Amino acid sequence: MPTKPLILITNDDGITAPGIAHLISLTQKLGTVFIVAPDKPQSGMGHAITINSTLRVHKTSYYQNENEYSCTGTPVDCVKIAINTLMKRKPDIILSGINHGSNLSINIIYSGTMSAAVEGAVEGIPSIGFSLCDYAHEADFTQASEYIEKIITNVIQKGLPKGVCLNVNIPKLKSDVLKGIKVCRQANAMWEESFDERKDPYGRTYYWLTGEFKNLEAKSEDTDVWANEQGYISVVPTHADMTAYDALKELSKNLEK
Amino acid sequence: MPTKPLILITNDDGITAPGIAHLISLTQKLGTVFIVAPDKPQSGMGHAITINSTLRVHKTSYYQNENEYSCTGTPVDCVKIAINTLMKRKPDIILSGINHGSNLSINIIYSGTMSAAVEGAVEGIPSIGFSLCDYAHEADFTQASEYIEKIITNVIQKGLPKGVCLNVNIPKLKSDVLKGIKVCRQANAMWEESFDERKDPYGRTYYWLTGEFKNLEAKSEDTDVWANEQGYISVVPTHADMTAYDALKELSKNLEK
Numbered sequence: 001m002p003t004k005p006l007i008l009i010t011n012d013d014g015i016t017a018p019g020i021a022h023l024i025s026l027t028q029k030l031g032t033v034f035i036v037a038p039d040k041p042q043s044g045m046g047h048a049i050t051i052n053s054t055l056r057v058h059k060t061s062y063y064q065n066e067n068e069y070s071c072t073g074t075p076v077d078c079v080k081i082a083i084n085t086l087m088k089r090k091p092d093i094i095l096s097g098i099n100h101g102s103n104l105s106i107n108i109i110y111s112g113t114m115s116a117a118v119e120g121a122v123e124g125i126p127s128i129g130f131s132l133c134d135y136a137h138e139a140d141f142t143q144a145s146e147y148i149e150k151i152i153t154n155v156i157q158k159g160l161p162k163g164v165c166l167n168v169n170i171p172k173l174k175s176d177v178l179k180g181i182k183v184c185r186q187a188n189a190m191w192e193e194s195f196d197e198r199k200d201p202y203g204r205t206y207y208w209l210t211g212e213f214k215n216l217e218a219k220s221e222d223t224d225v226w227a228n229e230q231g232y233i234s235v236v237p238t239h240a241d242m243t244a245y246d247a248l249k250e251l252s253k254n255l256e257k
Numbered sequence: 258m259p260t261k262p263l264i265l266i267t268n269d270d271g272i273t274a275p276g277i278a279h280l281i282s283l284t285q286k287l288g289t290v291f292i293v294a295p296d297k298p299q300s301g302m303g304h305a306i307t308i309n310s311t312l313r314v315h316k317t318s319y320y321q322n323e324n325e326y327s328c329t330g331t332p333v334d335c336v337k338i339a340i341n342t343l344m345k346r347k348p349d350i351i352l353s354g355i356n357h358g359s360n361l362s363i364n365i366i367y368s369g370t371m372s373a374a375v376e377g378a379v380e381g382i383p384s385i386g387f388s389l390c391d392y393a394h395e396a397d398f399t400q401a402s403e404y405i406e407k408i409i410t411n412v413i414q415k416g417l418p419k420g421v422c423l424n425v426n427i428p429k430l431k432s433d434v435l436k437g438i439k440v441c442r443q444a445n446a447m448w449e450e451s452f453d454e455r456k457d458p459y460g461r462t463y464y465w466l467t468g469e470f471k472n473l474e475a476k477s478e479d480t481d482v483w484a485n486e487q488g489y490i491s492v493v494p495t496h497a498d499m500t501a502y503d504a505l506k507e508l509s510k511n512l513e514k
Contacts, residue, residue, distance in 0.1 A: 041309055043308055043309060044305060044306045044307070044308040044309070045303075045305045046302075046303040046304030046305045046306070046333075046372065047303030047304060047305075047366045047367055048301060048302045048303045048304075048305040048331075048367075049301045049303070049367055049466060050301070050466060051300055051301040051466055052298055052300060052301070054455075054463040054464060054465055055452070055463065055464040055465075055466065056461070056462070056463050056464070057462070057464070074305075076303075076367075077466070080450050080452075080466065081452055081464060081466075083450075084450045084451055084452055085451075085452045085454070085464065106379060106497060108499055109304045109372075109375065109379075109497050109499070110304055110305075110306055110333075115303065115366075118366065118499070122363060122366075122447050123447065150512075151512060154511055154512060158511060160504070161501065161503070161504045161507070163445070163501070164501045164504045166508075180513065181512050181513055182509075182513065183505055183508045183509035183512055183513060184505075185498075185500040185502065185505065186498055186499060186500045188420070188498070190379050190380065193337050193340075193341045194341055194342075195312070195337075195338055195341055195342045197342070198311075204313070205313070205314070206311040206312065206313050207311060207312040207313070207314070207338060207342065208311055208312075209306065209307060209308055209312065209334070209337065209338075235508065235512055236500055237500065237501040237504035237505060237508050238499045238500065238501060239499060239501040240363060240366050240499070241442075241443055241445070241499075241501075242365055242366070242375070242443060242495045242496060242497070242498075242499065243442040243443045243493055243494065243495065244418065244420070244421045244494040244495060244496040244498075245442065246418070247417070247418045247421045247494035248440055248441075248442065248494060250418070251423075251440045251492065251494050252439075252440035254411055254415060255407075255408060255411060255438050255440055255492055256437065256438050256439065256440060
């Protein structure tokens with residue numbers, strides 16, 4: 001690794017969101033920052049990629065950074081086009097976020113922020129997704145700065161296991177009451193949805209997705225949700241392998257004969 | 258379970274695609290079919306959900322089925338709105354596909370077809386995503402019908418482990434040379450992308466995503482890619498837990514102190 005690490009920064013709330021602005025300001029001193037982020041909010045885009053239409057990229061100057069671009073695509077598109085087209089060499093680390101809102105537990109599969117990090121891991125690049133469990137636009141992203149820097153510095157120095165990225169969730173707490181970092185597994189949880197049914201001005205029905213987060217294992221003390229509730233910054237090592245290994249044997253008995 | 262199972266069918270190629278049409282025709286005899294599928298192609302949408310805009314649903318009559326709806330959202334939106342709004346009770350099984358093209362290995366994270374099945378699993382409903390490894394619009398979906406029926410019938414009868422869905426990929430082969438079903442794990446693979454750079458009629462640059470699939474463990478004989486290449490229909494039990502369990506210990510040593 002060269003002495004000054006090359007840091008790719010993206011997010012899913014869009015290039016002008018306060019969360020990415022804080023992440024950029026934090027990391028300027030840690031290496032050379034290269035920004036490629038969506039030109040508009042892309043929350044809930046999961047691992048979506050743009051294959052049925054085209055992508056555009058525009059140079060921006062929001063951060064007086066030598067290399068900063070907005071992209072018309074999803075967070076995963078941003079990572080792909082950064083690595084394959086815009087950057088002269090692969091980044092040493094990819095940072096995504098800081099997301100406005102939780103990516104704990106099952107939220108990871110819907111999350112554009114975390115999908116960008118997972119994409120980095122698939123590409124073999126150490127990657128971290130950061131989320132602050134506070135949905136307010138004026139949320140205070142500064143409280144956990146010390147821990148965010150510690151995690152980034154550690155990953156720059158020691159790397160991550162091949163194919164693994166980190167899902168970091170910061171509780172909405174002041175720095176003096178944050179308890180520290182807890183490495184944990186993804187809690188088993190789900191959303192109980194209901195759709196808000198409305199009529200448009202022409203009398204036609206439309207729906208808004210709404211829902212309530214439901215932790216299915218509230219008593220387990222080794223999950224990200226639990227750690228967050230206790231005041232810890234949760235760190236879940238995450239990979240793209242979704243195989244349910246425990247189910248292989250029984251299924252092969254059922255289906256292969 | 259009532260004597261006649263309630264079967265929710267969706268896909269990501271859109272409600273009029275030949276793949277879903279064949280799946281519907283196959284399953285009419287297996288239970289009561291309820292169709293909610295995107296009103297347009299939604300390939301590559303991964304686990305995207307619509308949260309920054311609204312959803313609309315329209316009753317259709319493509320299949321002379323009592324309950325069939327097109328939805329303006331993603332495949333995961335279709336599952337959510339079907340279960341929570343359109344259906345009177347939860348389905349006994351969710352089928353997604355048949356996808357036009359492979360969802361082997363890493364494709365699962367980009368796949369709308371498989372994300373619909375994963376969403377079903379998260380909701381606690383036995384779910385299966387089917388894909389035919391043939392990208393042609395006039396692909397022959399009939400060759401593996403016997404196996405597709407066998408898998409669906411087996412899952413209706415025996416269920417699936419909690420939180421697990423199946424990723425079924427059918428090789429492009431005639432029925433008489435298909436070797437059978439192989440239960441396997443998701444291969445470690447990636448896409449080596451390049452972006453095709455073009456100019457629009459106004460001289461502005463735009464990009465098309467292109468890429469080449471790269472199996473990173475071509476010699477492993479327990480993966481879905483290997484099974485497919487050998488002429489088997491691959492079945493990967495899949496869940497939403499993306500925790501990299503092997504990395505927990507080392508990371509906690511590095512980060513928690």
